[in-house]
Amino acid sequence: MKSKLKIFFFCFVLAWLFPTVTVHAEKTIYTYNYDFWGIERESPDSYRAEVTVMGHSLGIGDFKDPQGLFVRGNLIYICDTGNNRIVVLKKDTEAITVVEEFGEVGGETAATALLGPQDIYAAANGDMYIADTGNQRILHIDAGHRVVKEMRKPEDETVDKLSDFLPVKVVADRSGRTFALAKNYNKGYLVYGSDGIFTGYVGASEVKFNMVDYLWKMVSTKEQRAQLEQFVPTEYNNIALDKDGFIYTTTSVFDENELLKDEAKPIRKLNSMGVDILIKNGWYPPIGDISWGNAGGVTGPSKFVDITALDNDTYYALDRTRGRIFGYDFQGNLLYVFGGLGNKLGYFQLPAAIEHMGHELLVLDSKSAGLTFFSPTEYGSLINQALAEYKRGNYDISSEYWEKVLMMDGNNDLAYIGIGRSLLRQGKYKEAMTYFELKYDDNNYSKAFQLYRKQWIEANIGWIFVLFFLAVLLPAAAGFVRKVKKEVEEI
Amino acid sequence: MMLINNKRKNIRALAETLRYSLYVITHPLDGFWDLTHENRGSVGAANIIIAMALLTQLFKLQYTSFLFIKIIWEHVNVAQIILSFLAPIFIGCLANWGLTTLFDGKGSMKQIYMAVGYALTPYVLIQFPMIFISNLMTAEEGAFYSYSITFSLIWCGILIVSAVMMIHDYSLSKAILMLVATIVGIMLIVFVLLLFFSLVSDAVAYFVSLYKEIVFRFY
Numbered sequence: 001m002k003s004k005l006k007i008f009f010f011c012f013v014l015a016w017l018f019p020t021v022t023v024h025a026e027k028t029i030y031t032y033n034y035d036f037w038g039i040e041r042e043s044p045d046s047y048r049a050e051v052t053v054m055g056h057s058l059g060i061g062d063f064k065d066p067q068g069l070f071v072r073g074n075l076i077y078i079c080d081t082g083n084n085r086i087v088v089l090k091k092d093t094e095a096i097t098v099v100e101e102f103g104e105v106g107g108e109t110a111a112t113a114l115l116g117p118q119d120i121y122a123a124a125n126g127d128m129y130i131a132d133t134g135n136q137r138i139l140h141i142d143a144g145h146r147v148v149k150e151m152r153k154p155e156d157e158t159v160d161k162l163s164d165f166l167p168v169k170v171v172a173d174r175s176g177r178t179f180a181l182a183k184n185y186n187k188g189y190l191v192y193g194s195d196g197i198f199t200g201y202v203g204a205s206e207v208k209f210n211m212v213d214y215l216w217k218m219v220s221t222k223e224q225r226a227q228l229e230q231f232v233p234t235e236y237n238n239i240a241l242d243k244d245g246f247i248y249t250t251t252s253v254f255d256e257n258e259l260l261k262d263e264a265k266p267i268r269k270l271n272s273m274g275v276d277i278l279i280k281n282g283w284y285p286p287i288g289d290i291s292w293g294n295a296g297g298v299t300g301p302s303k304f305v306d307i308t309a310l311d312n313d314t315y316y317a318l319d320r321t322r323g324r325i326f327g328y329d330f331q332g333n334l335l336y337v338f339g340g341l342g343n344k345l346g347y348f349q350l351p352a353a354i355e356h357m358g359h360e361l362l363v364l365d366s367k368s369a370g371l372t373f374f375s376p377t378e379y380g381s382l383i384n385q386a387l388a389e390y391k392r393g394n395y396d397i398s399s400e401y402w403e404k405v406l407m408m409d410g411n412n413d414l415a416y417i418g419i420g421r422s423l424l425r426q427g428k429y430k431e432a433m434t435y436f437e438l439k440y441d442d443n444n445y446s447k448a449f450q451l452y453r454k455q456w457i458e459a460n461i462g463w464i465f466v467l468f469f470l471a472v473l474l475p476a477a478a479g480f481v482r483k484v485k486k487e488v489e490e491i
Numbered sequence: 492m493m494l495i496n497n498k499r500k501n502i503r504a505l506a507e508t509l510r511y512s513l514y515v516i517t518h519p520l521d522g523f524w525d526l527t528h529e530n531r532g533s534v535g536a537a538n539i540i541i542a543m544a545l546l547t548q549l550f551k552l553q554y555t556s557f558l559f560i561k562i563i564w565e566h567v568n569v570a571q572i573i574l575s576f577l578a579p580i581f582i583g584c585l586a587n588w589g590l591t592t593l594f595d596g597k598g599s600m601k602q603i604y605m606a607v608g609y610a611l612t613p614y615v616l617i618q619f620p621m622i623f624i625s626n627l628m629t630a631e632e633g634a635f636y637s638y639s640i641t642f643s644l645i646w647c648g649i650l651i652v653s654a655v656m657m658i659h660d661y662s663l664s665k666a667i668l669m670l671v672a673t674i675v676g677i678m679l680i681v682f683v684l685l686l687f688f689s690l691v692s693d694a695v696a697y698f699v700s701l702y703k704e705i706v707f708r709f710y
Contacts, residue, residue, distance in 0.1 A: 036561075037563055437557055440557060440561055443630060445557075445558065445629075445630070446558065446629035446630040446631060447629075449629050450629050453627070
């Protein structure tokens with residue numbers, strides 16, 4: 001009997017030792033999000049690709065390698081780099097029409113042709129700022145294409161006199177100050193005053209010093225040293241303004257090991273001093289994909305090429321590596337990821353620029369030369385509304401939206417936390433704790449628990465005192481009685 | 492009658508040796524000396540303490556507040572946790588015994604195992620209550636939790652060092668040197684085991700493929 005039991009036990013242990021085989025289904029999802037553990041969670045589509053507009057469908061000939069995109073009101077400005085022209089489109093409720101296309105500036109009298117313009121920015125009054133890359137200048141023109149001012153290579157000691165000045169991205173603030181990015185300029189973005197005179201650089205990222213690299217440099221030869229990466233600050237690759245005039249920048253030059261430690265900072269929100277003030281309260285820093293494998297020859301981390309900040313302070317970054325769009329809210333929480341590389345509607349070949357029109361998103365693909373329009377689905381707009389109400393301080397209304405979100409997607413972490421917050425404000429601490437615990441929200445859970453603990457102690461203080469006195473007084477009383485008894489017996 | 496009396500006596504003796512662990516952890520040098528030289532400890536008590544430590548380890552995962560320990564339950568393998576707790580203890584005892592026998596250590600295998608068991612007492616005494624206390628704490632009070640956990644581990648470490656000193660009659664420096672060597676020994680044993688298993692599985696695979704080949708030929 002005993003030996004049988006032993007054999008059974010042995011088999012039991014043996015069975016334990018063999019790992020179970022897990023089966024992974026092939027992923028066919030379009031939209032996903034990362035949970036607390038950094039695991040991809042399927043999500044309902046938050047944005048739907050409506051249509052891709054090509055040049056020939058507008059009757060102006062196909063775009064060629066378009067790089068720049070800007071939206072002001074319902075006007076869409078496209079820098080058709082390969083065709084040396086600017087195309088302005090207008091989107092109405094029913095159709096997208098061409099407003100104008102031009103390849104020359106200066107009006108009728110002093111016309112000069114654009115050469116490979118890479119970016120455009122349109123001011124509220126119709127003025128346009130064009131990064132006329134091939135002509136090594138940044139142009140400020142009015143609505144009639146007359147040149148207001150021309151910004152050229154900065155006359156500064158720090159700039160190499162012989163090198164070309166290749167402005168690639170440009171934006172301008174309300175007062176006419178112009179911010180531009182130029183190729184091979186790594187001291188931040190260039191600032192031109194409203195008079196067109198170069199005033200300086202802002203927003204250079206600090207150069208990080210790496211001890212290990214330094215030690216390597218000490219032992220390596222001169223030739224090896226030349227091959228090593230230089231200690232240079234990162235160069236931004238795009239720049240965008242939000243509604244308050246803060247500048248969002250993206251960069252794709254970083255060491256991929258620094259991403260998860262939040263040292264690379266591929267997305268930055270710079271204030272006027274050039275200091276990064278992006279809020280990062282999400283599970284992971286806003287770096288795009290958390291884990292990156294090798295699939296179909298696509299490797300490496302997400303590399304953002306453009307960013308756009310909506311009026312509700314959510315921002316969307318465009319990833320060139322996998323053609324994905326990453327949406328983040330104003331707290332740095334990842335809302336959803338969608339898109340991909342491919343030839344279908346809603347996928348891209350070489351995405352170059354992203355802009356927003358209200359809650360709609362526009363993505364310009366430089367290789368397929370198409371402009372794709374995305375509009376929020378019911379799920380996406382519920383999230384947007386919930387965030388907007390939360391921002392306004394209407395936590396209870398926000399929680400109602402979150403509950404609707406939760407009906408569609410049980411994996412949405414923000415929904416749980418949003419509902420928990422509202423419960424916390426209503427004083428339902430216990431319920432709030434359940435919601436926070438489900439999504440591992442330490443801080444909010446602690447807040448709720450602290451209040452719950454206080455409430456519990458206040459409610460039960462009577463019992464606690466009674467128990468305490470019983471525990472302390474009874475033994476003392478018993479000892480006293482025993483002592484008295486003993487004394488009595490002695491007498 | 493006699494049998495029951497004997498059993499009762501045994502249980503009382505076990506309880507006595509178990510209670511002796513409280514003396515050991517507060518007076519490590521004296522305690523570990525008497526543990527082996529005065530026969531005041533027992534293997535049974537060491538077994539109980541190790542089992543309790545294992546239970547603590549398991550309960551910790553389930554019942555500690557999520558503020559301090561977060562777990563992906565899909566990835567938890569209880570067998571793995573049990574083995575990764577017990578295997579270092581047993582292999583460590585083995586490696587220590589093997590090494591100390593060579594370097595004139597006085598302790599036997601049984602004594603080493605007993606000492607390790609007794610040295611784990613603070614682990615149980617501190618970490619087990621902390622499982623429940625953690626549920627009464629907020630994230631800001633988490634420092635208290637992490638301090639007590641660290642404290643229990645440091646205490647265990649000190650106990651193990653003094654256990655090695657007393658059981659093998661070593662000086663402090665020699666004891667620490669032996670502990671480092673033991674860790675190397677553990678790695679060596681694990682390496683040999685892995686080598687053995689991979690060779691065996693290769694051999695098995697050879698015969699399996701041979702069998703398959705024959706089956707394919709004749710059917």
